[in-house]
Amino acid sequence: MSNHISTTAPDADLSTVWSITIDDAPVALSAQGDLVAVAGAEGMVCVLDTATGTRIGALELPGGLLHVELAPDARHLAATGPIGYALWRRENGQVATFQTGAWSSVARWADNERLAVASGRGAVVLAAGGQELWRTEPAASTVTDLAWMRGGRRLAVAAYGAVRCHERHQTAPVATYRYVGSHLALAVAPTERWICSGNQDASIHIWRTRDGDELTMSGYPEKVSRLAFDDTGFWLAADGAPDVTVWDFSGKGPAGTAPRSLRCHETITALAWRPGGSGHLASGGDDGTVALWRATSGRPEGRLRPARTLDDQAPVAALAWAGPHLLIAAHRDGTVHAHHLPSRTAL
Secondary structure (H helix, E strand, O other), X not given: OEEEEOOOOOOXXXXXXXXXXXXXXXXXXXXXXXXXXXXXXXXXXXXXXXXXXXXXXXXXXXXXXXXEEEOOOOOEEEEEEOOEEEEEEOOOOXXXXXXXXXXXXXXXXXXXXXXXXXXXXXXXXXXXXXXXXXXXXXXXXXXXXXXXXXXXXXXXXXXXXXXXXXXXXXXXXXXXEEOOOOEEEEEEOOOOOEEEEEEOOOOEEEEEOOOOOEEEEOOOOOOOOOEEEOOXXXXXXXXXXXXXXXXXXXXXXXXXXOOEEEEOOOOEEEEEEOOOOOOEEEEEEOOOEEEEEEOOOOOOOOEEOOOEEEEOOOXXXXXXXXXXXXXXXXXXXXXXXXXXXXXXXXX
16 A cells, blocks of 8 residues: 655645555445545455544455445444455454355444444344344345434344334344335435435335335436435435436425436446535546535536536545545545545535
């Protein structure tokens, strides 16, 4: 890994704070506190200092990687892959590897001490040290995504045919939201009013949690594999087309409305909302472009232009915000850049 570090004045315009290159093709990013984790396809996670890009730790998961996620306090890290998962402890650099042989798509932290890992057809809930606390009963197929609700007291599990919600230490679901199809992505609004799935059949399916009312938004030209709510829970960004679609979930929700359309990429490869309620969205594409959007401006059915673009040669693999002022972008050629944005309102 090599790195180039530059400094940025606090009030300067957008600039690159640091750049590094890892010896792998990045597939996922996570940023929390003063750490950034970069997961490579071949199985290596590089843990970096957010301010400088300096490498401070690493872990390796045999069989490759699919996802990485830092705990909220950045003291622990979980990485998942095709044959299992691994946990890293910042305090001493200790790594615990679990080669279960089960496809492990994602890990999600409930808080600083507990996390859920998708493991084959179920989810296993672990303490930060790796001790198993409980697990869900098997679903109909491989679990594709997870989300915590109610402050970590309820776990939503997406697999073919349904999203099932489990209370702590209960293997059987307490609520089931059915939809015949393969769920590729799961998003729960921060308000917890809505559960949404992005699907293989090129649709977004929505359930209202208080009464189970459903809505399907279909007609996407491609499968919907990326969904992201902003911090207010009023806006949902999705892929599934050359345009990023941004749906308005305020009021009674998106039924009968049209989304805003954000066009910049031929194929969308990453989405990340800026922390806070600014309505700023970062998107990445296979053309190597990172686009910054005022994604909630304009009118429904309107097509927005980027407020700014950052051009690189290699396709974008992942994006993550390290707080409201630093955007981390990983590219498939192994380059990782940290871009500074001067204020919460500026792009």
